[in-house]
Amino acid sequence: xxxxxELSSVVLPLIRDNVDTDAIIPAAYMRSLATDPAxxxxxxxxxxADGSDDPDFVLNDPRYRGTRILLSGAxxxxxxxxxxxxxxxxxxxxxxxxxxxxSDIFHENCFKNGVLPIxxxxxxxxxLVQLCTQAQPAVARIDVKGSTxxxxxxxxxxxxxxxxxxxxxxxxxDEIDVxxxxxxxxxxxxxxxxRDKPWLYANGDRQ
Amino acid sequence: xxxxxxxxxVTRRDAxxxxxxxKIWDDHMIDDxxxxxxxxxxxxxxxxxxxxxxxxQALRQSGRSVAAPGQTYATQDHILSTLPxxxxxxxxxGVEFIRFLRRxxxxxxxxxxxxxxxxxxxxxxxxxxxxxxxxGCTFVCxxxxxxxxxAFGALSWGIGTSEVGHVLATQTLTQEKPRPLRIHxxxxxxxxxxxxxxILRVIREHGITAGVGHAIEYAGSTVTAMTMEGRMTICNxxxxxxxxxxxxxxxxxTFDYLHGRPxxxxxxxxxxxxxxxxxxxxxxxxxFVRSLSLDVGTLKPQVSWGTTPADVVDIDASVPDLxxxxxxxxxxxxxxxxYMGLAPGQRLEGLPVDVVFIGSCTxxxxxxxxxxxxxxxxxxxxxxxxALVVPGSTxxxxxxxxxxxxxxxxxxxxxxxxxxxxxxxxxxDDAVPPGARAVSTSNRNxxxxxxxxxxxxxxxxxxxxxxxxxxSIADPSRLA
Ligand code: SF4
Numbered sequence: 001x002x003x004x005x006e007l008s009s010v011v012l013p014l015i016r017d018n019v020d021t022d023a024i025i026p027a028a029y030m031r032s033l034a035t036d037p038a039x040x041x042x043x044x045x046x047x048x049a050d051g052s053d054d055p056d057f058v059l060n061d062p063r064y065r066g067t068r069i070l071l072s073g074a075x076x077x078x079x080x081x082x083x084x085x086x087x088x089x090x091x092x093x094x095x096x097x098x099x100x101x102x103s104d105i106f107h108e109n110c111f112k113n114g115v116l117p118i119x120x121x122x123x124x125x126x127x128l129v130q131l132c133t134q135a136q137p138a139v140a141r142i143d144v145k146g147s148t149x150x151x152x153x154x155x156x157x158x159x160x161x162x163x164x165x166x167x168x169x170x171x172x173x174d175e176i177d178v179x180x181x182x183x184x185x186x187x188x189x190x191x192x193x194x195r196d197k198p199w200l201y202a203n204g205d206r207q
Numbered sequence: 208x209x210x211x212x213x214x215x216x217v218t219r220r221d222a223x224x225x226x227x228x229x230k231i232w233d234d235h236m237i238d239d240x241x242x243x244x245x246x247x248x249x250x251x252x253x254x255x256x257x258x259x260x261x262x263x264q265a266l267r268q269s270g271r272s273v274a275a276p277g278q279t280y281a282t283q284d285h286i287l288s289t290l291p292x293x294x295x296x297x298x299x300x301g302v303e304f305i306r307f308l309r310r311x312x313x314x315x316x317x318x319x320x321x322x323x324x325x326x327x328x329x330x331x332x333x334x335x336x337x338x339x340x341x342x343g344c345t346f347v348c349x350x351x352x353x354x355x356x357x358a359f360g361a362l363s364w365g366i367g368t369s370e371v372g373h374v375l376a377t378q379t380l381t382q383e384k385p386r387p388l389r390i391h392x393x394x395x396x397x398x399x400x401x402x403x404x405x406i407l408r409v410i411r412e413h414g415i416t417a418g419v420g421h422a423i424e425y426a427g428s429t430v431t432a433m434t435m436e437g438r439m440t441i442c443n444x445x446x447x448x449x450x451x452x453x454x455x456x457x458x459x460x461t462f463d464y465l466h467g468r469p470x471x472x473x474x475x476x477x478x479x480x481x482x483x484x485x486x487x488x489x490x491x492x493x494x495f496v497r498s499l500s501l502d503v504g505t506l507k508p509q510v511s512w513g514t515t516p517a518d519v520v521d522i523d524a525s526v527p528d529l530x531x532x533x534x535x536x537x538x539x540x541x542x543x544x545x546y547m548g549l550a551p552g553q554r555l556e557g558l559p560v561d562v563v564f565i566g567s568c569t570x571x572x573x574x575x576x577x578x579x580x581x582x583x584x585x586x587x588x589x590x591x592x593x594a595l596v597v598p599g600s601t602x603x604x605x606x607x608x609x610x611x612x613x614x615x616x617x618x619x620x621x622x623x624x625x626x627x628x629x630x631x632x633x634x635x636d637d638a639v640p641p642g643a644r645a646v647s648t649s650n651r652n653x654x655x656x657x658x659x660x661x662x663x664x665x666x667x668x669x670x671x672x673x674x675x676x677x678x679s680i681a682d683p684s685r686l687a
Contacts, residue, residue, distance in 0.1 A: 017539060018415065018515055022653045027634035031286070031300045033260055033307075044655045075416050078449065079653055080632070081351035082258065083367035104419060104451045105351060105367060108383075112369035162242035175369075176271070179246065179377045182238060186379060189237045189248060199472035199480040200250045200344055201277070 001114045003172035007095055008141040009068035011132045014042075014058060019072050020079035021106060025088040037084050038091035063137045071132050072099045076117075077106025086113045096142050098149070100125050111165050114172060116144060124149075124157045131155070144169055224490035226387045227456055228422045231362040231487070235345045237379060244383050250344035251361075252374045254281035254317070255330050256304040257634065258349030262372035263311045273315040275378040280339055280470075281312050282320040284329045285350075286635050289597050289624040295322045298635040326469075328600020328626040331355035331568040335439060336602060338468025342457035342484040347374060352568055352650060354445040357454030358438035359461055360487045362422075364451040385452055386420055386496040389489075391427040392441075394504030399683040401578070402437035403570055403648065403667035405429070406444040407509035409501055411519035418450025421496070424489060425455050429503055435464040436574040443569045444650050447516040456488040508682055510555055511652045511665040513543035518652070522670060522682045526553045546654055547662050548644070555664070555680050561643035563588075563675035564657070565621075566597030567631035570648035570668050573603050579668040580607075580615040582683060588620035589678025595622040597629040597637075621675070633658045646674040 029040025045057050053060040070089065076099035077085060086109045089097065097110070098118045110117040120128060131151055132138040141150040144166060149157045167173065179186075194201045225233070238246040252275075259281070266273070273279060286301030287293065295305045305322065312319035320326040320333055327333070330348055334340045340356035340363060347353060351365035366380065374380055392405060423445050430438065438455050445453025455461075462481060465471045472480045507521040520526070529551045532540050544550065549558075565571065565579055576598060588594045596616050598604035604626055607613055613623045629637040631649040633656070639645045641660030648671050652663035666674070669683035676686065 016542075020651075020653045022632075022651070022656050026655055026659070027632055028659075030257065030634060032303060033264065044659060075419070075449070078415065079351065079446075079651060079656075081349060081365045081367050083261075083369060086367075101416065101419065103449060104383075104385075105365060109367035109369065112367065162244075164240060164242045164244060175381060176269075176373050176376045179373065179379055179381070180271075182246070186237055186246075186248075186377065190378075193234075193248060197343075197480075197483065199476045200341065 001172040001174065004095055004114050004116055004144055004169045006141065006143050007068050009066060009139065010064055010137045011069045011071050011128070011140050012058060012064045012067040012094070013129065013132045014070060014072045015129055015133065017073035018075045018078055021077055021082050021085035022079055024077065024085035025082065030082065030084050036091060037088040040084070041088040041092045066093065068093050069096045069098065069140055069142065070094050071128055072097065074100040076102050078103040081105045083109045083112070086110055086115055090115050098128060111168055112175070114169060116142065116169055118149070118159045120157070120159065127155060127157070224492040226489045226493040226495065227360065227424055227454065227487060228362070228385070228387045228452070229493070231343055231345065232384060234343065235362070240381060244381050247345055247380050247382050249347055249374050249378050249380055250278060251334070251339055251341070251346040252279045252378070253330050253334050253339065253348045254279065254308065254371065255285050255348070255350060256283050256287070256301070256308040257285040258368050259311070259371055260304050260307050261368050262349070262375060263307065265372050266375055271376045273317065273375050276316040278378060279317045279375070280320070280334070281308055281317050282327055282330050282333055283308060283322050284327070284626070285628045285632065287322060287627045288635055289627045289629045289637055291623065291625055293625050301635055325601050325605065328602065329568045329571070329628055331439070331443070332572060332599035332603065335359070335435070336468065336600060338465050338471030341465070341471065341480070342461060343487050347380060351446045352443050354451065354453040355439050355443040355568055357442040357445070357452060358435060359465070360454060360457030360484070362452060362454065365446060385422040385450070387424060387494070388418065388421040388450070388497045388499070389424045389426055389495045391498065391500040392425060392429040392503060393427045393500070394429055394502045396429070396503055396506065399669050400503070400506050400508055401667040401669060402433060402440040404506055404509045405501070405503055406441045407511070407516070407519045407665060408503070408506055410444065410448050410516050411509065412501070413448060413499060415447060415515050415517045416449045418445060418448035421450050422452035422454070423448070423450045425453065427500070430455055431458065434574060435460060436572045439572070440569055444516065447650060457484050508667060508670045510670060510680060511663070512547065512549060512555055513540065514546055514652055514654050516650065516652060516665060518543060519665070520555065522680070523556055526551055526555065528552050548642070556682060558680045559644065560592060560646050560674050560679055562639050562645035563592060563594040563671050564597070564630040564645055564647040564649065565595070565668050565671050566599070566629050567649035568599060569650045571597060571599030571603065573606050575648070575668045576603065576607050576612055577610070579672045580612045582669055582672045582686065583615055583619045583676070586619060586676045588675045592675055592678050594620065594675040595624055595630070597624040598626045601626045630657050632656065633661070639663070646671050646680060
C-alpha cells in the first residue's frame with residue numbers, strides 16, 4: 001500500500017447523500033478480475049447509453065481532471081460491502097473522500113487501501129461545499145499528519161483521525177503483517193478458547 | 208489483558224451487567240489495539256466466489272497460507288447462473304470466479320459447497336441450514352448481509368475483501384467495537400403481514416443511518432414468538448439501517464432449529480455447547496446507547512417507493528407529498544421519484560409491474576416459499592409479468608419440490624430457478640430490464656441495483672405473489 005502523507009488537488013464535488021457502493025461501482029464492472037476497477041467508477045452516471053462519456057457528469061468535466069479528493073454528502077459508501085468501490089476510487093487516483101458520514105464497511109475498506117475518509121463537521125462541510133461548487137474549481141491540501149484540510153481560500157479545517165489509522169495510512173502498513181507478528185498471542189488465545197468451547201473448533205462432519 | 212477477562216458464560220456477582228454484544232465480544236477479544244479497535248478471534252468464516260477472489264490472489268502472492276481451514280467454508284452463489292439446469296458455464300461471465308474459488312478450496316483444504324453440491328446456496332441461507340452459524344460465535348463473510356446469522360445469537364458481520372484476506376491469513380480481525388442499540392418489537396402480526404414488513408417498517412421509521420456504528424439487538428414478544436427463518440429476515444436487513452451487526456438472543460427456538468444440523472455440535476459436544484449458549488442474553492440493567500420500540504399489532508404490508516430502503520409506506524398509502532419532507536431531502540426525493548417513474552402523492556397499489564422476484568437471503572427460505580405458494584390458490588401470474596422464484600439454497604429447492612411447491616409456482620406461470628443470489632444484485636444475467644418495474648423480496652432498491660435503470664419495490668413474499676397475480680402492486684389481503 002502506497003503511504004499517504006499529504007495530498008493536494010482540485011476537489012471533485014459530488015454533493016449528494018447516500019452514494020451507495022452499487023453507484024460507485026455497478027456490479028457489471030465486477031465480472032472479471034482483469035477489469036480495471038477505475039473504468040467502473042460511477043459507471044452508471046459517467047457513461048451515456050452508447051458507452052461514451054456523459055459530459056454532464058462532474059467526473060467528465062475537464063476542470064476536475066487529475067482530481068485526488070472527492071467531496072460528497074451524508075452516508076457515503078452505504079450498501080454493499082464490495083471493496084471494489086474503494087479500488088475504483090483509488091485506481092482512478094482519488095485518495096481522499098470528504099463527506100458528512102460514511103458507512104462502517106466502506107470506511108474500514110478505505111484504510112485497507114490507503115484512502116483517507118474524512119468525516120467533516122457540518123459547518124466545515126457546508127463551507128467546503130460552498131467553496132468547491134463555484135465556477136472556478138477549488139484546490140485543497142490535505143495533511144494527514146496534522147489532520148488538516150487547507151483550502152486555497154485560506155481556510156484550515158481540522159478533522160479527527162485515530163492514531164492507529166493515521167499510522168496505517170502514513171506508513172502504508174500491511175495489517176496482516178502486524179497481526180501475524182502477534183502469532184504467539186493468537187495461538188495462546190486459541191488454545192484457551194478451544195478448551196472452553198471445543199465445539200467451535202471440532203465441528204460436526206469435518207475431516 | 209487476556210487474563211483479566213472473564214469468559215462469556217461466567218457471570219460474576221460483582222461484575223456489572225453486560226449486553227449480549229459485550230459478552231460475545233469479550234469472549235473473542237485477543238488484544239486491545241487502541242482507538243476503540245480490538246483484535247478478535249473469528250470462529251466461522253464463509254467465502255463466496257466474488258468477494259473472496261482478490262483476497263486469495265493477494266494470499267497467493269504473499270506466499271501466506273490459510274490459518275484455519277477447518278473454520279472456513281465456501282459456497283458458489285453470487286455470480287453463478289440460476290437457470291434450472293445450470294452448469295458453471297451457463298453464465299459465461301462467472302466462470303473465472305467459480306473455478307478460482309474451487310481451486311482455492313482444493314489447495315487450502317476448505318469445505319466448498321460447489322455448483323452441483325446438494326448443500327450449495329446463498330451463503331447466509333446455507334450457513335444457517337447446515338448449522339455453521341452457532342450461538343455465541345463470531346461469524347464473518349464478505350457480504351454486507353452477514354448479520355442474517357445474528358438470528359442465532361452469533362456476532363455476525365459483513366466484511367470487505369481485504370478483511371477476508373486478513374481472516375484467511377490469521378483467523379482474526381481488527382474491528383472497531385460497535386455501540387449496543389436495542390429494538391423491542393411487540394404485538395401480534397395480522398394475517399398476511401410478515402417479518403419482512405416489520406423490518407421495512409423499522410427502517411422506514413428510523414432511517415438508513417440509525418445503525419451506523421451500532422450493533423442492533425432485536426428483542427420483544429414478537430421476536431420471541433418468531434421462527435428462526437423470520438428472525439433471519441429481520442437481522443438480514445440490519446445493514447440497511449447502517450448497522451453491520453444485528454442479532455437476537457438465542458432461546459429454545461434457536462436450539463431446536465440447530466439440533467442435528469450437519470455442522471452443529473453433536474452428542475456430548477452438543478450438551479456442553481447448549482449449557483454455554485443458555486447464558487447468552489443481555490443481563491438485566493445492561494446499558495444500551497439507545498432503545499427503540501415498535502408495536503406491530505396494527506402493521507400493514509409495507510412496500511418501498513423510492514431508492515433507499517427507508518423510502519417505504521403502507522401498501523394502501525401513497526408516495527409522500529414533497530411538502531411532507533424537509534427542504535434538504537426534497538431534491539433527493541425528486542431524483543428518486545424521477546428514477547422510479549412516480550409522482551408525489553401517487554398511489555402504489557394498482558401500479559403495473561413487469562417483474563416479480565421472489566428470492567435472496569432476505570426471503571427465499573422454505574417458509575417464505577411455502578407461504579407464497581399457499582397464497583396462489585390456483586390463480587395465474589398476470590400476462591406481461593415475468594415472475595421468478597429463486598430458492599435460497601439447493602436444499603430449499605429440493606424440499607420445496609418434495610412438497611410440490613415448485614408445481615404450484617410453475618402451474619401459475621412462475622419460473623422455478625436454481626439457487627443463488629440472482630436478481631438481488633444482478634451480477635449474473637438475472638436482471639430487471641431498464642425502466643421496468645419490479646416487486647422484489649430482496650433487500651436493496653438502490654438505483655441500478657437490480658440492473659441498469661431497474662425500478663425496485665421492496666416487499667414481502669406475500670405482497671410479491673399478490674402483485675404477480677394482479678399484474679400490479681397488490682395487497683395480499685385483497686387478492687381477488
Ligand atoms: S442474496 Fe443478495 S444480499 Fe444476499 S448474499 Fe446474495 S447478493 Fe448478498
